[in-house]
Amino acid sequence: MKKHILPALKLTVVMIVFFTVIYPLAVWGIAQFAPNSGKGEIIEYNGKKYYSNIGQSFTEDQYFWSRPSAVDYDASGSGGSNRGPSNEEYLAEVQARIDTFLVHNPDIDKSEIPVDLVTASGSGLDPNFSVQAAKVQVKRIANIRGVDEQKLNQLIDEQTEKSLWGIFGPEKINVLKLNIALDELK
Incomplete structure (x- = not known):
């Protein structure tokens, strides 16, 4: 030994x-x-600097809402909530997010809400969401901004990042870049 x-x-x-x-x-x-x-990629917009690789909070109706954050989008405290899918507090939090989403998007059925719009990511800082998460919000944004839904769908298609070589990972959209493009849409 x-x-x-x-x-x-x-x-x-x-x-x-x-x-x-x-x-x-x-x-x-x-x-x-x-x-x-x-x-990381720094984006300057309206005199402010943003990191495109860190999730930003968007909750105003005229914007695409971002994925919820378990750490309130604080990069110094990255992490998930550590609550399991059977935790009553977690389930109540997710249900509250679903209810809020349905109030602001009355034309959407509960079954159409993508999971990434009501659950936080493991890091709590995910800057991206799914294409479905963007498309489900089109009607609300089109009504508020007075923009044609087809134009918003085209914007979503332009902002969609394809999976690596078409096989690795899902298609995704950076919410910050999408909302900046939305503001620049005339």
Whole structure:
């Protein structure tokens, strides 16, 4: 047993150095070659800066609503609610979101509401939602803004990010970019 302790300790020290110093420095160094030095895409709009890779809160009726956040869109406290699907508080929270959505979208049936409009993501900061989440809100936004529904559907199609090579991941839409494009729509 003694002959295994020294190699195990050496391996532990090597792994600690590798995973706490060398690997993070390598990832940081590679990120320096990415756009904006790996800090994500910054969008300036109306004199404000937004990170497109961090979810933003949109709850006004004239905008596409974003995915709910378990951390109130606070990037310093990323995380889910840790409540399971049988938790009564969680179920009440989801039901309240469904009820609110139905009040603001009376033409929509409860079964048409995509899950990503009433449940928070694991990080609580998901900047994207599904194409269905956008399309289910078209009628409300068209009525408020006085825009043709077909024009909004075209905008959704333009903002849809396809899956990688058509097979990896679902199609998605960045809510911030969609709402900026909506504001710029005349």
